[in-house]
Every structure is written in structure tokens, then in C-alpha cells.
Amino acid sequence: MSQFTAGHHAVDELDSRHQLTAADRCDSCGAQAYIRVTMQSGELLFCAHHGAKFKEKLSPTALEWHDETSRLFESN
Numbered sequence: 769m770s771q772f773t774a775g776h777h778a779v780d781e782l783d784s785r786h787q788l789t790a791a792d793r794c795d796s797c798g799a800q801a802y803i804r805v806t807m808q809s810g811e812l813l814f815c816a817h818h819g820a821k822f823k824e825k826l827s828p829t830a831l832e833w834h835d836e837t838s839r840l841f842e843s844n
């Protein structure tokens with residue numbers, strides 16, 4: 769998983785705004801979303817799996833990449 773590193777502005781918004789909830793669902797598979805991507809055309813929600821899958825493709829044009837996948841590994 770070394771290629772899945774936090775990008776430019778992924779981490780510093782974790783504990784402030786845009787907290788994703790169980791009601792937020794991945795646009796690709798319907799699982800709980802942990803990543804919200806803001807594009808010029810709108811917002812996309814992804815689970816950890818699809819966020820990682822699409823990050824390389826989308827991140828160059830994303831306005832914001834909000835990543836809460838670290839919550840998956842902090843199980844308290």
C-alpha cells in the first residue's frame with residue numbers, strides 16, 4: 769500500500785469540516801464513503817477501495833480531496 773499515501777492536502781482537514789457519516793455512500797459500490805472528492809462538476813463520494821482506485825485518475829483535477837480513510841485504521 770505504499771502507493772496510497774496522503775497527498776498534498778488530504779490530512780489536514782480530517783478533524784474539522786466535512787465529516788463523512790454512515791449515510792454517505794460510495795458512488796461506485798454503495799459502501800460507506802470515507803473519501804469525498806470535490807470536482808468542478810460536483811462532488812463524488814468513494815469508499816476506501818474506490819478512493820484508492822480512482823485517486824491517480826481524479827486527483828490531478830480535483831479541487832479538494834477529503835480523505836477520512838485513516839478512521840478505518842483507528843478502531844477506537
Ligand SMILES: [Zn+2]
Pocket residue numbers: 794795796797798799814815816817818819
Ligand atoms: Zn466503493
